[in-house]
Amino acid sequence: MIIYHSINDLVSLSEQLKLPMWQVIRKADCEARQVSEEESFATMKKMYQTMKQTDADYDKNLVSPSGMAGGAGEKMRVFNASGRNLAGEYLGLVMEKALKTGESNACMKRIVAAPTAGSCGVIPAVFLSFEEFNHMLEDRMVEAMYITAGIGAVIAENASIAGASGGCQAEIGSASAMAAAGLAYLQGGDNECIVHAMAFALKNMLGLTCDPVCGLVEVPCIKRNSAGAVNAVTSAQMALAGIRSAIAPDEVIDSMRRIGNELPACLKETGMGGLAVTESAMKVKEKLDAR
Amino acid sequence: MNIFDIIGPVMVGPSSSHTAGAVRIGYISRKLLGENVKSAEILLYGSFLATGKGHGTQKALVAGLMGMKADDNRIPYSLELAEELGIEITFGEALLRDAHPNSVLLRLLGETGRTLEIMGESLGGGIVNIAQIDGIATNFSGDYPTLVVHNIDQPGHVTEVTSMLAHKSVNIASMQLYRSNRGGDAVMVIECDQEVPADSIQWLEHIEGIKKVTYLSLQG
Numbered sequence: 001m002i003i004y005h006s007i008n009d010l011v012s013l014s015e016q017l018k019l020p021m022w023q024v025i026r027k028a029d030c031e032a033r034q035v036s037e038e039e040s041f042a043t044m045k046k047m048y049q050t051m052k053q054t055d056a057d058y059d060k061n062l063v064s065p066s067g068m069a070g071g072a073g074e075k076m077r078v079f080n081a082s083g084r085n086l087a088g089e090y091l092g093l094v095m096e097k098a099l100k101t102g103e104s105n106a107c108m109k110r111i112v113a114a115p116t117a118g119s120c121g122v123i124p125a126v127f128l129s130f131e132e133f134n135h136m137l138e139d140r141m142v143e144a145m146y147i148t149a150g151i152g153a154v155i156a157e158n159a160s161i162a163g164a165s166g167g168c169q170a171e172i173g174s175a176s177a178m179a180a181a182g183l184a185y186l187q188g189g190d191n192e193c194i195v196h197a198m199a200f201a202l203k204n205m206l207g208l209t210c211d212p213v214c215g216l217v218e219v220p221c222i223k224r225n226s227a228g229a230v231n232a233v234t235s236a237q238m239a240l241a242g243i244r245s246a247i248a249p250d251e252v253i254d255s256m257r258r259i260g261n262e263l264p265a266c267l268k269e270t271g272m273g274g275l276a277v278t279e280s281a282m283k284v285k286e287k288l289d290a291r
Numbered sequence: 292m293n294i295f296d297i298i299g300p301v302m303v304g305p306s307s308s309h310t311a312g313a314v315r316i317g318y319i320s321r322k323l324l325g326e327n328v329k330s331a332e333i334l335l336y337g338s339f340l341a342t343g344k345g346h347g348t349q350k351a352l353v354a355g356l357m358g359m360k361a362d363d364n365r366i367p368y369s370l371e372l373a374e375e376l377g378i379e380i381t382f383g384e385a386l387l388r389d390a391h392p393n394s395v396l397l398r399l400l401g402e403t404g405r406t407l408e409i410m411g412e413s414l415g416g417g418i419v420n421i422a423q424i425d426g427i428a429t430n431f432s433g434d435y436p437t438l439v440v441h442n443i444d445q446p447g448h449v450t451e452v453t454s455m456l457a458h459k460s461v462n463i464a465s466m467q468l469y470r471s472n473r474g475g476d477a478v479m480v481i482e483c484d485q486e487v488p489a490d491s492i493q494w495l496e497h498i499e500g501i502k503k504v505t506y507l508s509l510q511g
Contacts, residue, residue, distance in 0.1 A: 029294050047298050064305070066345050105304030108347050108367040115297045116416070117307045123298075145298060152297035161297070162415050178297075215342035217305040271342070288345060 002028040007154055007198065007249040011191050021191055022143045025150035044149070045142045050112050051101070051124035058100040062107040066288055069218040070107060073100030090133050091230060098125035098229040102222035115152045115161040115174055118217045121225030122175035123148055126183055126232050136186070144186045148178035151198050158250070159257035163210035164269040166260030172221075172228040173205030173256065179232035184239050192244075199245035199252045200235035206252075206259055209267035211274025213281040214288055220275060300417055302361040308393055309339065309346035312413030314366065316395060317355020319421060319433040320409045323505045326401040328356050328378055334385035337392035339413070352395060353380055361417060391422070407505065424505065427478045428469055433507055435464050435482035440495065441503040444470045444477040448500055452479060455495065461485045476502075486510060 002017075002024065004010050014021045029040045060074035076096040079085065085092040101121035105111045111120040123145075131141050152161065155174045160166035180201035184194045205228065213219040245252070266273030275281060302311040321328060331353070339348050347367065354369035357378070365372060373380055385396040391412035399407045410423035421431050424439055431437050438456075442448040449468070456463060462484040470477035486508055496504045 025294065033293065043295060044298065047295070047301070050301050064345075065347070108303055108305065108310070108350075110301060110303050110362055110364055112299055112301050113307055113311075113417070114299075117302065117304050117311070120304070146294075149294035149298045153292045153294055156297060157292060164415060214345055215338065216345040218345075291344070 002031055004028060004150070004154065005157060007151070007195050007253070010150055010154065011195060014191055020143075021150065021194060022146035022185070025146045028150075041142060044145050045138070047112050047114075048127070048138070048142050048145050050110070051114070052128060054101055054104050054109060054111050055097055055124060055128055057109065058104055059107070059109075062103070062109070064103075064106040064216070064218055066214060066216055066218060066284060068213065068216070068284060069103050069222055071103075072222065073097075073103055087230075090129060091233060093129040093133065094125045094229045094233060095226045097128055098122060098226040099222060101125065102225040106216070106218045106222060114148070115156065115178070116163070116171045118163060118221045119171040119175035119225060119228065121222070122172065122228045122232065123179045123182070125225065125229040126179040127186075130183065130186055140186070144182035147185050147194060148182040151181045152178045155202075155253055155256070158253050160260055166256065167263045167268050168208040168210040168221075168224065169202075169205045169256055170260055171210070172224045173202055173208055175225075176205055176228035176232045176235070177202040179229065180235040180239075183232055183236040187236065187240055189236070189240050193239045195249045196243075196245050197236040197239035199247065199249040200238050201232050202252050202256060203245065203247065204231050204235065206256060207263075209263065209274050210269045211267055211276045212269070212271065213276055214285050215269070215271040215276070219281075296416065300361060302417065303351075303363065303366045306346045307417045308413045308415045309343060309348045310351045310366075311361040311417040312393065312415070312419050313339070313348045313351035313395070314355040314359060314361045314363075315417060315419045315433065316409075316411030316413060316421075317352040317397075318358065318360060319355075319419070319507060320397050320399060320407065320411065321356050321358055322507045323409065323421075323424070323439070324399050324401050324405060324407045325505065326403055326405055328399055329402045330379035330381075330400045331356055332381050332383065332398040334383045334396040334398075336385040336387050336390050336394040336396070339393050339395055340384055349382060352397070356397075356399070391420075394422070424478065425503070427471060427476060429478060429480045430467060431465075431480050431482055435484070436486045436509050437507040438479075438481045438483065438487055438492070439505040439507075440479040440481075440501060442477050442479070442501045444472075444474050445500055448477070448498075449479060451498055451501075452481065452495065455491055456481070456483065456487065459488055459491055461487055
């Protein structure tokens with residue numbers, strides 16, 4: 001049986017079996033669910049294609065029931081096309097796509113939870129932009145999706161991917177770490193590079209609180225998808241440049257768990273602290289309650 | 292851990308607990324009722340009540356009651372669809388004590404007059420727990436074909452049910468027994484690895500001392 005419980009396990013299994021990391025993760029999936037390699041790959045491909053569909057179906061006119069979410073992805077697209085893009089073409093596109101998927105989720109459109117609905121924009125933003133920008137073969141993107149899934153499974157087992165138990169670091173932080181690892185692979189990084197990209201991304205997000213306005217997956221979640229996606233690119237680029245994390249990747253995950261436990265309840269999806277109790281948030285709440 | 296719980300599920304937003312989980316509770320309840328819903332009283336509790344509107348929880352529950360799954364694009368329009376089909380839906384507040392923060396109490400009436408009361412809890416990530424059926428505590432996720440048998444608390448009913456399952460080559464994954472009091476109402480919840488044949492369920496319904504049989508099929 002191929003079973004992994006840590007980032008170290010993934011790296012050593014990849015060396016022992018002389019298989020790329022994504023194939024180790026696929027093999028483990030085939031054994032766990034009793035499916036063939038082709039079936040597993042087809043399921044992952046469907047997930048990736050659904051992400052693509054969500055992006056393509058973005059409706060710039062949609063507004064969420066609270067009135068807080070909608071139209072930001074379109075504004076970013078227009079700005080990116082205006083010639084004043086600060087961040088470079090790839091990063092501009094990453095930001096635009098993260099907002100689009102995050103807003104689509106808030107407006108009750110179909111998305112892929114990756115790892116959660118609140119953080120569903122991070123991985124598609126990084127991956128779809130990379131595919132478009134570099135004219136990648138879709139199958140190669142699906143291989144990288146396995147890396148994101150394997151890394152996410154390790155984080156879920158050793159820390160958390162739920163805002164209610166770990167804060168936003170567990171949602172956007174995890175998504176960003178997963179995306180960074182996949183992106184490092186796509187750009188030709190080896191296993192060491194992949195796991196250090198993961199470590200950088202997660203370290204940069206440690207301590208992030210979950211304090212959404214009115215408990216809705218809108219503010220600050222949607223824009224944080226954009227920040228998490230850009231952080232994934234920063235992190236992959238550092239790892240690809242040969243920079244290494246001083247803290248071992250598994251220890252970063254363990255830190256995230258401890259920090260999550262130490263965060264007070266008011267900052268873990270209860271709507272009782274942080275941004276959720278600001279004057280502006282109260283005004284939104286009054287309007288919502290009045291309906 | 293299933294990697295498609297990490298990348299996935301495919302769902303209509305915005306929240307895996309308040310939207311996808313709510314659809315699932317509705318869907319399982321519809322399956323347990325075993326027929327189309329004629330009317331439903333939907334009583335919300337805790338965070339479902341407080342933030343449900345912004346998360347589309349009400350639309351999600353109704354969509355599930357109409358047989359939709361969490362990735363159905365019609366979820367945002369479920370209230371209008373229910374009205375077109377003449378399904379009577381009322382919403383209210385559930386008065387529960389120490390319940391899970393994302394709980395809902397559903398009182399359902401089917402098209403042939405069958406009734407069912409279900410308490411569902413959305414645990415996060417789209418995972419749910421059916422915590423009560425007709426007032427008696429239960430504990431199952433709806434991930435397996437699940438047989439729920441209400442009987443009078445007297446010797447022999449467990450053997451009747453498990454012998455039937457053995458005879459039909461249905462393996463039991465988990466089994467729970469509950470009763471209100473000695474000799475009173477009892478409930479068996481049996482999660483199975485295979486589907487239970489429809490005629491076997493009908494056979495169970497006719498056994499003396501068995502008051503009601505509900506079954507969650509994963510087919511169709």
